[in-house]
Every structure is written in C-alpha cells, then in structure tokens.
Amino acid sequence: MDSNDAVQPLLTALHIEGTLPTEDEARLRALSFRTRTFGEGETIVAEGSQPTESCVVVDGFAARVHFMEDGARQVSAIHIAGDFVDLHSLHLEEMDHEVSALGPCKVASVPHEELQHLVDESPHLMWLFWRLTVKDAAIGRAWISALGRLAADQHLAHLVCELYERLNAAGLADDHRFSLPATQIDLADMLGLSSVHVNRTIKLLCERGLLDWQQREIQILRPTALKELAQFSGEYLRLSMSEQRSPRRARVAR
Amino acid sequence: MDSNDAVQPLLTALHIEGTLPTEDEARLRALSFRTRTFGEGETIVAEGSQPTESCVVVDGFAARVHFMEDGARQVSAIHIAGDFVDLHSLHLEEMDHEVSALGPCKVASVPHEELQHLVDESPHLMWLFWRLTVKDAAIGRAWISALGRLAADQHLAHLVCELYERLNAAGLADDHRFSLPATQIDLADMLGLSSVHVNRTIKLLCERGLLDWQQREIQILRPTALKELAQFSGEYLRLSMSEQRSPRRARVAR
DNA sequence: CGGGGTATTGACTTTGCTCAAGAAGCGTGG
C-alpha cells in the first residue's frame, strides 16, 4: 500500500512513545495520506497559511523556519522521519513560521478533519499526539538553553548529539554516523550564527578529532568527548513514562 | 473556597483557549488543589525530580530554569497566573529543568492521578490541555528566533512586548504598564546575555523614550515603536482556532 | 566549459563579555 509506506515511520515513532493498541494502529493506517516529495529548500507549509492538513515526515529532514524583517532566518526545529511536523496546526489559526525541506524530503499529509475525527474517537491517540507536542517542546527548551548559554563549538556539538540521538532512536542511524543534508547556511540559521563562523567551528571540531564531517556526512569520532563539550544529556529526548489508559498500573510501577 | 480561588486563574486561561463546558468547569473546581506560596527565587519544582503533581501559577511569576555546568543559568519560559507550569510533567519521567519563583509566587498543585483521571473522563479537557502545550511551544519558538537573530535591544523589547501582551490577555495588566519581579540577573538569564549588558540595554531603551523602567515596574511609553523594534507580532499568542467537539462547524466557519 | 551555489580563508569591525569598583537599596538587629 502506498498509504502504509507513509504511516510506517509515524507508527514507529508512536511505538517509542507508548503502547499503540491494534485498533489505534488500524485507525492510523486508515488515514488518507497524500504523499509528496520536496526538493532541497522547498517550502512544505508556508508562513501565514492556514493549513487544512498536517504532515508527517516520511523520509528526509524538514525544518521550521522563521524569517526576520531583514531577511535573516532562524530555524526553530528540525524534524526527521516519523515526526509529525505540524500537528500543532490543528490548534493554530495561522502558521507563524514556515516548514521547509532540508534536503530531498518526503512528506505525507492528512486532512485536519480526519485527525480531528481520529482524536475524537480515540482519546489514547490524542494522548500520544499531545505527548509528541510535549517532546517537541522539550527539544525546543534545549535549543533555548543552547542558544542562550553555549559557545559556538558547544552548540554545534549539541546539535550533532541531538540529531544523532534522535536518528538513532528512530533506527535511522548507528555507528555514530549519519548524513545531514544541510548547507552551512542552514546550520548557521539553526545555531543563530553566521555561516562563516559555522565553517570555522566545524573545522575546529574536526581538528580536535571529535568529528569527521565530509560533504554532508557526519561521523562522530569521540562521542564521549563530544557530549561532554556539548553538555549533552539525552534524557530530555526520552520522556517515556506512564501509559495513559492504565494510570493505576503506571503509578504503582514507579 | 480556598480551592476555588486557586482554580480561577486557570479557568480564565482555559476560557481564552476555547469553550469550557459547565461539567468540565465543575470537574476542574473539584480538583484537590494544594496551594503554596514561594518567596523570590525559591525552587518550586526541582531539576531531576519526578513530580507526582503538576502546578498552576495562581499569582505572581514562575520561571523554568536550566543550569549549565559552569553554573550559568538559562530561563526557557516565564509563566504568569493561570499558566499550567508543568503540565508536561504528566508525560515526563524526570524534570530536565527546574521551576522557580520569579518573585513572590503562589502556586496550586494537583496530583497527577487526578489530572490523569480528569483527562480520561473528559477528552475535551485533554484537548484544551494539549492546546496549552501547543501554546507554550509557540512561545518557545519565538524565544528561539529572538535568541538566535535579535540584537540585545530588540530581544529585550520583544520580551517586554510578549509579557505585556500575555498579562493583558489574562486581564492582569493594562495601560501598557506592569510589574515584573525580576532582577537584571534574571533578565540576563532569560535573554542569554550578561547582567551588565542587560543593564546597559534597559538604559538604552529608556533613553530612546520607549520605556520607563523604575524598580521593577515597566511602563511602555511608545508601544508601536517598541513592537517595531522587537519585530513583535502578537499573533503567535492568539492561537485561537476551532473548538474540538464540533469540528464541522469550526471548519465551515472559516 | 560555464554558471550558480557553497565552502574556505583573511582582515577588520562590532557586539557583548569580563573584571572591577563604587553607589544605591533594603532588611535586620543593636
């Protein structure tokens, strides 16, 4: 099934978050996904638009991008396969930022009406969707700390750690190696730096033997040292806790 | 009722987000809130703790604070009366940051079990709670853009605009005036700056006639100019959209 | 082979940080 291909990464992601009962899985599989492929830098959801559907990344990377008046950009999140990129647009009136492809990116969209129906039918799925939002927010908070209090080299190291950890958790990377289809300009917009400084910072980390970053392939050479530099703790990415629907058991389990 | 006092700000906040049916309001009123008062700088929820309750700000301000290894702090969010500060701890295993009082701060806590029960009973409340998380995340994204791409004066202006707008929406400020019980050190930790630079930046905005900032009282003198400097658009704060439970109507209404 | 975006590097500028010292504000106890 075409549709099945599209849901698979999402199902995997939701399985990580908590139990996914068979009937809920079936409901998700029954959604009418519309898959589209975007080229590098193409806009997936425009700023100011009023989406009538939400989309899941099926393959590749997507970024949320904010534009400043002088044309400067700031990326506020990176999404990998399985991420429900603009689930929140279900609650939003209008997009306050744009979502764009960070490399070639395959995306599956579901109409809001279907999602609304889905969560009306299954509170458990609503719970899991809510949790996805909570997780995004936790990642966002980590970005805030990094932007505010880490030096360029630490921040870049943090980003690399975060992406590897997330890709690894989703089964999309191992061996401390992954490819990131982002230009140094894109990286600058993630880190709140200039592209020139990003270039120098990458060079620095490579020279220190922490990384190997050829083309758009990243190999983490000294994971421990890199995490230490970044003050990275993957904890905030694993916010696995109670299952809804069985509050008693979950409570006691602690 | 003591309990009623504590819920009121939350009810107000939820009313802003969407309709709050009488039975849901009753459910909220029935929660067993435990109110506590914290002094300036006191810890409300400790980093690394595993909360068994979530808390709502009833009066005053609370901040989410992250600590770096060298002792530096970064604030990732400010919460005002009516905000459900650590609603997400319902989903979280362990706090990856601390919540502390930003001035004298009154807080009401509800056991997770009751909240869990509440959302199990009322999917509509779960929807509203989810929405609160979405709103927090939207504010977080704005902080990311500001940290990454605004200069110190713009960023400070942005913070002032955001806080005024939120307080005003909650009926806690008008006349472009509010009090913010934060030291310049606190402000530095919100803005990712040093306190010395914050001091100079405040002076700058006052000298330009945009603000009057005496003690901890802020008066916005030229709102338009301030917003322009900050590139502030309040849109992201008003993510009022569809009501759940009546998806059809909401759809058509657009 | 040429063109456009990307990467790299150098030279110089700017923003914001650090260190340091003094002033002001405030609560507490004598």
Added chain:
DNA sequence: CCACGCTTCTTGAGCAAAGTCAATACCCCG
C-alpha cells in the same frame, strides 16, 4: 533610628567571540 551587610544596580576599561566584507576556491550539473 541608625549601622551593617547583603544584594542589586551602575559605570568604566579592556577583551574575546562572533559578525561583516570580500576574495578565492570548489563542486556539481547542465
């Protein structure tokens, strides 16, 4: 009521991190 001590605020001076500008090299692709 004042003196003390603590924190916060304020200001100056010098420094460091990151930005800007600009030139060159690279690389992919048509």
